[in-house]
Amino acid sequence: MSTSSAPRINPSILTADFANLERELGRIATADFVHVDVMDNHFVPNLTFGKTMVERLNEVSPIPLDVHLMISDADHWAPGYAEVGAASVTFHAEASTDPVTLARRLRQRGARAGIALKPGTDVEPYLELLPEFDQILIMTVEPGFGGQSFMTDMMPKLRRAADAVAASGLDVWLQVDGGISLDTIGTAAEAGANTFVAGSAVYNAGEPEAQIAALRAAAASSAHKH
């Protein structure tokens, strides 16, 4: 398998110790990106970090930031996260009135542009927009909280997106987020995901870096079956 197609593991700091985030980032230094869940208590019923926090996390993180915005009015707020240095900014389709213009504004600011879909949102309307995006995030839980159960019924949607990406020849990453563990990562990899967010599976493990390596190996062995 080539390096470019190696599965990416992005631990979510939602399950980390919020009082010791710099230390918690140091525990996942072998991961590909750190996944930062921004929640506004409006788009989802939970509140986490804002832009100032993301800027500071970026300064101390050994790996790049993969920001997942679970906020309303993404058109207004998302570009600011690219401006403070997030390597990747993913906004929710349900929170944007003009996803293409927003994705272009993110890219202009030097970030990878991602679009996220809640479990109830159809992927079909977004497949013709693939050239505008660097990543599609198929949520495998309802956004808002860590530690929920993986929704296997999202796999047909993931497969549909994977087929469209393959047909396009574009290098659009397919990310899954929610309930990813050693028990579920193979199912998602087989359905075509190549970028995996794991919060509780990594941070509740005794040795996060060993868990990252095990998740990466499990995804790689199942990806061959796709």
Ligand SMILES: O=C(CO)[C@@H](O)[C@H](O)COP(=O)(O)O
């Ligand atoms: O975006 C979210 C939740 O809305 C996630 O990024 C969670 O943080 C994933 O946590 P686990 O399901 O892996 O515990």
Ligand SMILES: [Fe+2]
């Ligand atoms: Fe997330």
